[in-house]
Amino acid sequence: MEELENQNIEIRLLLEAIFQKYGYDFRNYSMAHLKRRISRRQLLDNFTSISEMTHRLIHDADFFDRLLLDLSINVTEMFRDPSFFKAIRAEVVTFLKTYPFIKVWVAGCSSGEEVYSLAILLREEGLYDRVQIYATDFNQIVLEKAKKGIYAIDRIKVYTENYQKSGGQRSFADYYSARYDSVLMAADLRERVVFADHNLVTDGVFGQMHMIVCRNVIIYFDRQLQKKVVNLFMESLIDGGFLCMGQKENLAFSEYFDQLLLLNEKEKIFQKKYLPGDRSQNE
Amino acid sequence: MIKSGFEAIVMGASAGGLEALHTILAALPAHFAVPLLIVQHMSPHSDNLLAEVLNRHSRIVVKEAEEKEIPQPGIAYIAPPDYHLMVEADRTLSLSREERVNFSRPAIDVLFETAAEAYGDKLIGVVLTGANADGSLGLQAIKKFGGTCVVQDPLTAVASRMPQAAIASTKVDYVVPLVEIGPLMQGLLEGKRG
Numbered sequence: 041m042e043e044l045e046n047q048n049i050e051i052r053l054l055l056e057a058i059f060q061k062y063g064y065d066f067r068n069y070s071m072a073h074l075k076r077r078i079s080r081r082q083l084l085d086n087f088t089s090i091s092e093m094t095h096r097l098i099h100d101a102d103f104f105d106r107l108l109l110d111l112s113i114n115v116t117e118m119f120r121d122p123s124f125f126k127a128i129r130a131e132v133v134t135f136l137k138t139y140p141f142i143k144v145w146v147a148g149c150s151s152g153e154e155v156y157s158l159a160i161l162l163r164e165e166g167l168y169d170r171v172q173i174y175a176t177d178f179n180q181i182v183l184e185k186a187k188k189g190i191y192a193i194d195r196i197k198v199y200t201e202n203y204q205k206s207g208g209q210r211s212f213a214d215y216y217s218a219r220y221d222s223v224l225m226a227a228d229l230r231e232r233v234v235f236a237d238h239n240l241v242t243d244g245v246f247g248q249m250h251m252i253v254c255r256n257v258i259i260y261f262d263r264q265l266q267k268k269v270v271n272l273f274m275e276s277l278i279d280g281g282f283l284c285m286g287q288k289e290n291l292a293f294s295e296y297f298d299q300l301l302l303l304n305e306k307e308k309i310f311q312k313k314y315l316p317g318d319r320s321q322n323e
Numbered sequence: 324m325i326k327s328g329f330e331a332i333v334m335g336a337s338a339g340g341l342e343a344l345h346t347i348l349a350a351l352p353a354h355f356a357v358p359l360l361i362v363q364h365m366s367p368h369s370d371n372l373l374a375e376v377l378n379r380h381s382r383i384v385v386k387e388a389e390e391k392e393i394p395q396p397g398i399a400y401i402a403p404p405d406y407h408l409m410v411e412a413d414r415t416l417s418l419s420r421e422e423r424v425n426f427s428r429p430a431i432d433v434l435f436e437t438a439a440e441a442y443g444d445k446l447i448g449v450v451l452t453g454a455n456a457d458g459s460l461g462l463q464a465i466k467k468f469g470g471t472c473v474v475q476d477p478l479t480a481v482a483s484r485m486p487q488a489a490i491a492s493t494k495v496d497y498v499v500p501l502v503e504i505g506p507l508m509q510g511l512l513e514g515k516r517g
């Protein structure tokens with residue numbers, strides 16, 4: 041259908057404009073996903089065509105900020121998929137305890153709920169004092185939210201249930217203070233976290249991590265881009281380090297798949313294998 | 324056998340859907356000519372048992388849809404709980420956890436609208452029992468791109484609202500009782516009806 045083909049051309053031009061003007065590269069994201077997000081914005085703001093939206097975003101940086109939020113699905117929650125956190129407690133923590141210092145990278149951390157969840161878990165497991173968490177996202181607006189650690193109080197009921205299902209050992213209320221219609225996460229949960237701007241598509245390696253958590257991010261990428269990002273993670277992990285993906289994010293497509301040990305199939309927790317006979321670092 | 328041009332079937336069900344899907348899938352032969360893509364509304368925390376249960380009672384293979392999978396004939400793909408299922412232009416499957424649509428994730432409209440663009444007039448869309456109006460916009464999109472629209476006769480539905488809404492919003496091609504949907508799909512694939 042010609043109308044469809046024209047629309048696809050307009051979308052490709054819009055993505056090109058975003059890349060050239062703002063440096064964000066969406067050209068290898070899932071097209072069906074991008075299309076839905078762009079159509080939604082078109083409807084909300086009454087653009088007669090996608091080309092009109094392209095013109096607007098080139099000339100109006102504030103509009104682009106809004107569009108960026110549309111394109112970078114930020115949906116998240118505390119202890120999302122509680123069974124994942126339970127598996128970390130049961131299967132990964134014992135390994136982490138063998139290190140005197142632990143570096144954790146949470147890639148695509150959105151507004152921070154996942155980061156606070158991990159901080160709570162690591163604290164309860166007695167690892168918090170020796171951990172450094174790098175929490176990154178390519179969207180400044182959600183990163184600012186993450187730094188503040190203020191969340192709507194109406195989500196707390198779900199979060200508390202998630203926390204309990206995840207194997208939480210205390211009362212979830214210990215970790216925040218309520219103020220009117222929001223909660224503020226306890227300051228010490230931020231103490232060992234660095235929030236930073238990092239784009240998985242265009243930025244480089246984040247060195248020598250013991251654990252990388254990247255859930256519900258590469259599911260929006262095409263295969264080519266997924267491969268590239270997994271390579272980036274492999275280069276950023278120490279031997280024996282852990283790679284945690286979203287529950288539906290298989291890595292069988294990666295050229296590095298045989299260098300990964302599948303620790304937990306349902307939760308997609310992988311461990312980077314030790315290279316046999318590689319003693320070069322000790323020489 | 325006369326070949327129809329159909330290349331995929333999408334189905335959407337909500338309240339009462341397990342029984343309806345079971346009835347339809349159990350009627351299909353093992354060598355069904357096209358892939359089936361299915362959204363059944365369910366709680367985000369439900370176990371992924373739906374595909375397993377349906378698989379046990381069908382001759383065709385029923386499995387949970389995986390991202391980037393290429394749908395194969397004779398296999399039914401079910402959207403996982405808490406994920407939208409989409410079809411890309413190159414006809415690979417995508418999953419997404421973006422906002423709920425019609426209060427649902429997975430949502431029928433999301434599957435139908437993306438499949439309508441990917442398959443055009445080679446698609447059959449089927450709206451089954453349910454107590455909301457998900458699937459109506461999706462069926463409209465299927466119609467717009469030349470696909471064929473089937474709706475379960477509301478009188479044979481556990482919940483009639485969803486099929487009623489679909490009939491009200493689109494000029495659908497077939498409204499048939501539940502037990503006739505499987506045979507109708509086969510008839511359409513064999514080019515005996517159209």
Ligand SMILES: C[S@@+](CC[C@H](N)C(=O)[O-])C[C@H]1O[C@@H](n2cnc3c(N)ncnc32)[C@H](O)[C@@H]1O
Binds near residue numbers: 147
């Ligand atoms: C759905 S959220 C996932 C949040 C959290 N990991 C979770 O599972 O709940 C996806 C996040 O990935 C970020 N993201 C998308 N593309 C990215 C990229 N190329 N580089 C860095 N972050 C990206 C988005 O801004 C968004 O905050």
